Amino acid sequence: MILKVENLRTCFRNHDTVVKAVNDVSFDLPRGTTLAIVGESGSGKSVTARSLLQILDPGGHIEHGTALFTPDPDGDSVDLLSLDPRSARIRAIRGRQISMIFQEPMASLSPMHTVGSHLVEVLRIHLGLDKAQAWERGVLLLEKVGIAQPRARMTSYPFQLSGGMCQRVMTAIALACEPRLLIADEPTTALDVTTQAKILDLLDELKAADDLSMLFITHDLGVVARVADTVAVMRDGVVVEHGEVDQIFHDPRHDYTKHLLGSRPGVWKARPPDAAIVTARTPEDQAPPRIAAIDDLHVTFDGSIQAVRGVSFDIYAGETLGLVGESGSGKTTTGRCLAAAQKPTSGDIAYWDADGAEHDVSALGRRELKKLRTQVRMIFQDPYTSLNPRMTLLDVIADPLRVNGLAKGGEMKERVAWALEMVGLRPDHMSRYPHAFSGGQRQRVNIARALITQPRLVIADEAVSALDVSVRTQILELLQRLQAELGLTYLFISHDLSVVEAICDRVVVMRHGRLVELNTTAALFGEPREDYTRVLLDAVPVPDPRHYTS
Known part of the structure; x- marks a missing residue:
């Protein structure tokens, strides 16, 4: 022993x-x-x-x-x-x-x-x-x-x-x-x-x-x-x-x-893909309206590290688009560019607001950018470094409301209480600091902060990777319920392919900064076209010990 x-x-x-x-x-x-x-x-x-x-x-x-x-x-x-x-x-x-x-x-x-x-x-x-x-x-x-x-x-x-x-x-x-x-x-x-x-x-x-x-x-x-x-x-x-x-x-x-x-993804399945959501082969005239589009995106760091190389895809209103690939493949950088948190080296990023007006994300001024960030929100990958340890949960979650003048006083507290309840935390937690919570609980705070402005497009960067299986199921069901109630669209960045299969309508596969494959979830998981996609699918661990002893 x-x-x-x-x-x-x-x-x-x-x-x-x-x-x-x-x-x-x-x-x-x-x-x-x-x-x-x-x-x-x-x-x-x-x-x-x-x-x-x-x-x-x-x-x-x-x-x-x-x-x-x-x-x-x-x-x-x-x-x-x-x-x-x-x-x-x-x-x-x-x-x-x-x-x-x-x-x-x-x-x-x-x-x-x-x-x-x-x-x-x-x-x-x-x-x-x-x-x-x-x-x-x-x-x-x-x-x-x-x-x-x-x-x-x-x-x-x-x-x-x-x-x-x-x-x-x-x-x-x-x-x-x-x-x-x-x-x-x-x-x-x-x-x-x-x-x-x-x-x-x-x-x-x-x-x-x-x-x-x-x-x-x-x-x-x-x-x-x-x-x-x-x-x-x-x-x-x-x-x-x-x-x-x-x-x-x-x-x-x-x-x-x-x-x-x-609560395992293999046991729990989210709603079936919406038939109204565009597939990889749906004709243009039958497609729902686009909410965002990325065209020939390139991002280079330090003049030589090519994080993203020529990536192009559309995001349609009401869909959940999965973005998968190995760490370092450019997933997060692509998402940050869409949220205007990272300036691209070249390429175009378009966003269509609720009135159908098109905006060039890279060219937005300070005032327009501020408005965009209430409509396009990001759930960050790291629940520790993305929360200010000197701020209470009330201050952390209410910050977007305060910065954008969307609420104050009692209304602000009510909206924070709503957001905390939505992600499975108690309203009386708002007086506590991030260090009082586990990693999974901090990620729920992260999600509450992203949802507080009631955005149209949410970029979820490994939003459930820090959560245990039962809470992950609750959060995924929450995200889908909010999507149905509020008409949200998600760019769901994840390395957990079982979750991607359960929640996404379409999937983009990236490798070394390039787009390798784009297809509907059913087609990509059922008949992947690229060898790299097959490698990813074969590496998914099976939640049954007998699979490894047989």
Whole structure:
């Protein structure tokens, strides 16, 4: 047994309120196996993991419990929870014997340091390598996790990389010192399916070759089915069910476990594609009106990095258009150009308002741009860095109303309360700050802020990637209900192809900044025309452990 946790209780104090984030949690992790912890956002999964290394956020403290860690089969055990969190003893364990892939790489990587600096620091501190040795090993680690041009990327800063690439950097850092136990907190959330498959293959190899043990926290049941030996299901800080992975999937005992399994995209399906929505082959005179059009879009960074190369497509009123591809394929950059958050190098972007008037997005003045941004809203990819930590939820969500003079006083609070209820949060949460919420809950705040101006076009950039399966289903159903009620149109940027299949009418596939394929959802998933599209579809994890044992 490499890890034995008993009666772990972790609490957070907020003014006069004490919240039991983890309440008497116990589990065992046999050496060389993987325990997956699943549950809704806010269920205590991440707090459990962070408690083991004593790296809790301010206000958190471990009330009681033990966590016996035995790095070597014949060695002594150490109670991680009994160590001073600032002691040299636990610092020697963190990063060397126990590594952690954190949930949000953009918030965990320092924007002031290059990728190489992050890797070199870990290798020099824990392995005693000199700078040159650490640098070369860092290059090999980046190559190992599937980053192209690893030597060049060593000199890049995190803000120059996509979310998926930053997640791969975090994985490289965690694996740098060949730990005995890897705590992976949503390690594949920001990854496209092909990169996800590579990382999972790498972890499988390390598990077999180095006897690596894993504590794997995720809301992706397809990943759980592939990697886990045992599963612990958490809800409200309590483990409600714990068992072998096959038993959890095929003979769940607890109602909440059954609920999670019933929320899988393969089980839950959104509305069928609207017959009125244009297909890839619908004649022009039968097509609904366009709400936006991108023509020959090019975006180049630093004079040489071509993020988007000659992309063209239309978005029709009332449809949900999916935009998929690997991390770094140009999806987010394309979406940011449409939202006028990124200036294109060349190409045309048109937007048609509610009166049918056409606007050249790239040529809009300051006043027109301000109006556009109430009609075209964006749900950002990163729920951590896109929320100001110094602002309450009321200030965060109401900001677009305040800036554009759309509401004030009591009306503003009423609209914020409405938005919070729409995304499954309580109105009394508006006085709290972002740090009081889990990653999934922060993403719901992000969605509430995007919807507060009641826009016509919403660009959802990985809007549900940080959400657990049950909340994801709620948000997708919410997005569709709002679409029907308010006549919304969505550009849905995602790497989760199961969600794209469930919610989108048409799909655009991008690779290396180019458009590879555009078709209706049914046609693209049923008979993909391009080899790259087939590769993407084949890499989607199947949420059934028997698929990987048969």
